[in-house]
Amino acid sequence: MRQYLIGAVLISLLAASCGASKKDDAANLNDKKAELQKLKGKQQELTTQISALEKELAKLDPSAAAKPKLVAVTAIDPQNFEHFIELQGKVDATNIAYVAPPNGQGGVVTALYVRQGQAVRKGQVLARLDDQLIRQQIAPLQVQLTTAEDTYKRTKNLFDQGIGTYQNVLNAETQVKTLRQQIGVIQKQAALMTVTAPMSGVAEKVDVRVGETFTGMSALGPQISIVNTGNLKITTQVPENYLGRVGVGTTLEVSLPGTGKTLTTKVAVAGKIIDPTSRSFQVEAPVPADPSLKPNQIAVVKIRDYASNNAITIPLNILQNDEEGKYVMVAAKEGAKMIARKRRVVVGELYGERLEIKSGLQSGDVVVTEAYQELYEGQPITTDAKLVTK
Structure with a gap:
């Protein structure tokens, strides 16, 4: 009983510990989010204060005015934009085509006339299968046919001379026709032992040799394929x-x-x-x-x-984010000076390193492409290195 009580207490302690750990993690996350928002607010406030002080200094002491920041810029030039996947x-x-034996069963290859990579034409003989047993059936039938034809000729001649009956002639003729049909069937069977190309192309695969059984397919796939x-x-x-x-x-x-x-x-x-x-x-x-x-x-x-067509695009790397959303730094001509300004933008598709801008920029706008991360709203800028005091 004591062991059960101890186990229950341990489980309760572990559950409480896990619950406390999760609560601590959630509280820590919320604290960090709050701290980040606080720092961003201070950053914006400091940027505004710096800009105001620089303006006041410029009025009180022109020699103390902020020196322009050296940047690189490029003008927006609409162009056709495409997105690909x-x-x-x-x-x-x-x-x-996967070549199959014409007889549907296959047989042992006695001759192979094609090699891998060889060009073939439709109907070309690729291989011959063993037809010896089939042709062995023809020889005795040929002998019988020769005898039957002689018998038919003699019977017909005798009948023409008035000897014998017409039924004898019909029987002899029927015997000849029957033997010829039997021989024809066997010859067709023998012809089915010749493997031909079903179409013109290239023998992509020839995975059979003389002496092996050809059935069209093996455990490794098609034995002969034409592409x-x-x-x-x-x-x-x-x-x-x-x-x-x-x-x-x-x-x-x-x-x-x-x-x-x-x-x-x-x-x-x-x-x-x-x-x-x-x-x-x-x-x-x-x-x-x-x-x-x-x-x-x-x-x-x-x-x-x-x-x-005629889309506004910018390099992806110059897009920046703050608490208010996405923006890019542009170079605005104000009097004789060039001033950095934040321009809020709505983005579209991205392909490669080019980003489509749906709104916020227009043709002729000049965007800052180098040193843009170091700029603040209203900061004087220049593209002339001679105007920057080292």
Whole structure:
């Protein structure tokens, strides 16, 4: 009983300790947030006081006026802006054939006429399978057919001379036809032991040798496959959240790291089903015939999902934040001086290092691109190093 009481007490103490720890963490977090807000308020207050004092000093003692801060600037020039999503895709062959034995069963390879990488044409003989047992059935039937044909000729001649009956002639003729049909069936079976190319292309894989059994498929996959590289496509999986932006006709920019080549194409097929595992759908786009492209080759696919003409853009790194939101420092011409001013902005899309500005800047505005983090509202600035006293 005492052990149970001790255990209960320990559990209670641990629970209380954990609860206290969580409360302490929450209190510590709130304290830090409050401290940060307090410091930001002081920073803003100090910046305002510094600016006011510098203005007063400039009036009382022009020689003590704040020296301009050396900065670099650039003028806003509207330009076309595009946003792309980058995905990994691959090169696929539209036409790829896995060669199968014509008889549906296969057999032992007695001759092989194709090697991996060889160009083949439709109908070309690729291999022959062992048909010895089949052809062995033909020889005795040929002997029987020869005998039956002789019998038919004699019976027909005798009947023409008035000897014998017409039924004898019909029986002899039927025997000849039956034997010919049997031989024809066996010859067709023998022909099915010849493996031919189902289409023109390149023998991408030849995984069978003379003496081995050819069934079309092995534990390692297709034994002979043919690829027509004259009709290739790019395939990639697009995340579900881009469903409304990517469809048939969407422009793709494809780069092939293995070859250093890039090409532009358009989506020809957009999947209608979302893969439940990856939450994505497949798109396909044709690419021109190119012998340097290989099926299953990795491709980097850039899909344009947004475009804006005459957009205002800035380098991403010059965007700053404070308690009131996002802003950039601009150079404003005020009289003979250039003054740093905060300009509040609303941002749009980001691609690479360029950020679209929806509002807050316009064509011709001059933004500060260097030393902007050291500026405060109303600070004199210059781009001329000679005006800055070292």
